[in-house]
Amino acid sequence: MRNYLLLTVFFLCACQPMAVQHGGDGRVPVALRVDDAAYWLEEWWRLRALPPEQNAQALERRQQEFARRPDTRSRLRLALLLAEGPAEVRDEPRALKLLQDLDPHASASSRALARLLTQVIREKTGTGDKIAVLKRALTESEGRVKELERQLQELTDIEQSIQKRETPLERKEN
Secondary structure (H helix, E strand, C coil): CHHHHHHHHHHHHHCCCCCCCCCCCCCCCCCCCCCCHHHHHHHHHHHHCCCHHHHHHHHHHHHHHHHHCCCHHHHHHHHHHHHHCCCCCCCHHHHHHHHHCCCCCCCHHHHHHHHHHHHHHHHHHHHHHHHHHHHHHHHHHHHHHHHHHHHHHHHHHHHHHHHHCCCHHHHHHC
16 A cells, blocks of 8 residues: 555656756757646746847747647747737737637647736737827826916916006005
8 A cells, every 4th residue: 555655646746747948949858748837937038038139030930930830839939929028029919819819629728828918918908008098188188287377377477567557546646
């Protein structure tokens, strides 16, 4: 019984996801479950760390990979770069299109990542729209404030000119 328990624990430990170390060329050197959350987090961090001159190259490689093999993994890698990559290569509408065309038989973690990226893109778009509305409102408010300041200055000038005038009663006294 003890050996059976030890064998079960060993088997369960062997089934645990493993951390993946990528080579400089982006290939995965070991066989793994590509839908592992750790893999996608590592992929995302690697994208964020790319120097600006390598962003276009990374996009080109991902597009070629997707053209050669349009599977779920290559689709998600390209969508991740387009959605959350550096500003130079970001193309959120294209990323949304890739995510919407995801294979319905993709694994649960792939679908979860696609939903998360879709939600992030839509929230960014919604936030951008709200920011544009608020900027317009701010510009209109600033214009109204300037107009009110101008009117106040005119009223102040009129009041000062009235105070400088002599009233008829003051003329008689002189």
